[in-house]
Amino acid sequence: VNWIGGTKKDIKEEDIPKVLRMLKNLRKALPEVVDAFLYDPTIVRRLRAGVLTKRDALRLSALGPTARGSGVKKDVRWGYGPLAYGNLRDDYGYKPIIHQDGDVYAKTYVRLMEIEQSIDIMEKALDDMPSGPYRAIEGKAPKVIATLKKVSGTEGIGRHEAPRGEVIHYVRMEGEEGPYRWRPRAPSLNNNLTLPVMLKGCQVADIPIVVASIDPCFSCTDRMTFIDEENRKFVLSYGELVQMSREATWRDA
Numbered sequence: 001v002n003w004i005g006g007t008k009k010d011i012k013e014e015d016i017p018k019v020l021r022m023l024k025n026l027r028k029a030l031p032e033v034v035d036a037f038l039y040d041p042t043i044v045r046r047l048r049a050g051v052l053t054k055r056d057a058l059r060l061s062a063l064g065p066t067a068r069g070s071g072v073k074k075d076v077r078w079g080y081g082p083l084a085y086g087n088l089r090d091d092y093g094y095k096p097i098i099h100q101d102g103d104v105y106a107k108t109y110v111r112l113m114e115i116e117q118s119i120d121i122m123e124k125a126l127d128d129m130p131s132g133p134y135r136a137i138e139g140k141a142p143k144v145i146a147t148l149k150k151v152s153g154t155e156g157i158g159r160h161e162a163p164r165g166e167v168i169h170y171v172r173m174e175g176e177e178g179p180y181r182w183r184p185r186a187p188s189l190n191n192n193l194t195l196p197v198m199l200k201g202c203q204v205a206d207i208p209i210v211v212a213s214i215d216p217c218f219s220c221t222d223r224m225t226f227i228d229e230e231n232r233k234f235v236l237s238y239g240e241l242v243q244m245s246r247e248a249t250w251r252d253a
Contacts, residue, residue, distance in 0.1 A: 004144050005136030016126050023119050030119075034112050038105075047105035050198035050210030054102065060194050063187040064165025065114070066214045069107035071100040076161040092124055104213040145177050164188060164215050186220035 011019075037043055052062065057070035067074040075096040077088050088094045097113045099106035137144050152175035159168050165187030174180035191214040198210050225233050236244070 003135060004148075006134050010134045011126075011129065016129075019126060020123065023123055027116065027119050030112075030115055037108055037112060044105060046209065047108055048103055049202055049206040050104045050213055052102045052194050052198050054100075056194065056197050057102070060197070061190045062165075062194050063190045064161070064163070065107050065110040066165065066187075066191045066194060068096055068098045069110045069213075070102040071098050073098060074166075076159050076166050088121070092121060094121070104209050107213045148173060148177060149175055151175065162187060164191065164217065184220075186217060188214070188217040189221045192216055192218075192221060 037047075052066065052070045054071045056062075057067050057072045062070065062072065063074060073079070073096045078094060078096050094117075097110050097117060099109045137147050151173040153173075155170070155172040157168060157170050159166060161167075167187060168185040170181070170183045170185075171179045172181040194214065195211060195216075198213075199207060202210060225235055227233050
């Protein structure tokens with residue numbers, strides 16, 4: 001679990017063999033899954049829908065497997081390489097897995113191939129993992145909070161590659177226990193914009209698999225505009241939304 005300045009728990013030496021066994025079992029089971037999804041004629045025909053061209057992927061700033069399935073080499077670990085990603089490209093020989101077709105099959109291909117790639121990375125990371133502190137700020141939550149209180153008038157941006165693509169976190173501190181402002185940008189915010197393009201010309205039966213191909217997280221994208229019966233657009237504040245939720249709960253009770 002992530003923790004400010006590191007992780008919440010260390011990986012103990014005795015835990016490593018257990019993890020390696022799990023990875024070995026996963027690698028052993030993977031070919032059967034790959035064969036079913038990438039080579040079964042019936043499934044392949046169903047996945048040949050929802051095309052996102054490379055040009056549209058770049059124009060709409062698609063991320064993660066959604067972009068890589070359209071031939072775009074976009075991966076924070078490869079193109080940016082901050083902090084823990086620093087040696088991934090040179091020491092591990094990491095390269096983004098891409099497919100040029102841009103359809104649901106292409107995105108499925110990328111995700112399946114990345115499973116084996118992730119296993120390779122984890123095995124090598126466990127083998128190379130050094131001993132020593134695993135947090136920049138040692139101690140329990142009170143010490144972390146005390147450290148945060150000393151940080152005032154500063155801001156930072158963090159980027160990492162999540163399963164759906166690049167995640168960005170912006171934070172600004174003003175000497176309080178918590179952030180003065182914190183704003184995440186989840187990859188689904190970008191990838192959701194590709195759906196109108198991919199769904200154009202599709203059969204109704206294709207809609208579920210096309211939408212699922214970007215693995216959307218709608219709760220991650222908390223920006224929304226309400227449109228009423230008269231086509232008027234408006235935005236609700238957090239307080240208004242909470243109040244409406246409470247009123248709906250009381251009304252249905």
